[in-house]
Amino acid sequence: MxxxxxxxxxxxxxxxxxxxxxxxxxxxxxxKPNYPIIPWHHVIWFPQANPKHAFIMWLVIKERLTTQDKLKQWYPNKSYSCDLCGTIEDSIRHLFFECNYSKQVWKEVKRYLIWRGLPNNVFSIVDLLAKSTQRNKIWGVINRITLAATVYHIWQERNSRIFKGRKRGEMEIANCIIADIQLKLTTFVVKFSSGIQLALMKWSMELDGNRLKIRN
Ligand SMILES: [Zn+2]
Structure with a gap:
């Protein structure tokens, strides 16, 4: 050329x-630029995505969050420990799955999913979601909003401990995530299907015409 x-x-x-x-x-x-197609684009940006959650997910995938493993490269003499579990330094891999605090949060959140064998690694989950052909089905959407909401709230909790000195327990965070997703689900317009029926059951919701409503 x-x-x-x-x-x-x-x-x-x-x-x-x-x-x-x-x-x-x-x-x-x-x-002409020969950019690779970004396979994870639809895992993060989709019509039902919460922009705040999507932005943090994007930073996770691009490995641009300022985690302690990065800070250590700039300030190697400081000592670091994860603000959620107090053990090793935090990193994207540690914070969102390997950390005992996050594991507990995920354990609660997983009760609302029908995803058996959910990988214990944010990158593997993104990979599987990117390959999914069920993207536009209700569970394809729920899986993506749940991943983004969970990652977002864990990151918020970590920052709130560092910058505000405010600590919340695993259950409190899990409940915030679940409430966030339920609220999002109320904005969906749906047609009844077996997938919807299962979603109503799992998320304690009911149909009100073609909308999902939180069950009283
Ligand atoms: Zn930790």
């Missing part, structure tokens, strides 16, 4: 290495 003189004539060398006469079309084909 550059100009080369061959037999006194400028030739365009394509990405495949062939020499052709220069044309704008060929140059565009060779020079």
């Amino acid at each position: 550059f100009m080369k003189i061959k037999h006194g004539v400028f030739k365009w060398v394509t990405n495949k290495g062939t020499h052709v006469s220069y044309s704008t079309h060929q140059a565009w084909e060779d020079l």
Whole structure:
């Protein structure tokens, strides 16, 4: 993809290495950015996503959260320990699944899902969700909003302990996550199906016309 003189004539060398006469079309084909399709895009950004939750999920996937494993590279002499469990330094992997605090939160939240064998790693979950063909089905949406809400609330709790000195227990956080998701579900317009029926049962909700309503 550059100009080369061959037999006194400028030739365009394509990405495949062939020499052709220069044309704008060929140059565009060779020079256009070849960005990979981001397979996880739909796991994070979708119509029912909460923008605040989606933003934190995006930072997680891009590994841009300022966790202690990163801080340690800049300030290696400080000592670090996870603010949720008080053991090792925090990192994305530790905070969202390996941490005992987060494990307890997930244990509660998982009761509301029908996902057997949910991986214990945020990146593996994203990977599975990205490959899912059930994206637009009710459980495809619930799985994604649950992952984002859980990650968001765990991150909020971690920050609230650091910056506000305020601590909440695992159950309190799990209840916040569940309440957040139930509230989101009330905005859905649905058609009855076996998936919806299961969602109503799991999330203690009922149908009100074509809307989901929290059961009293
Ligand atoms: Zn921890």
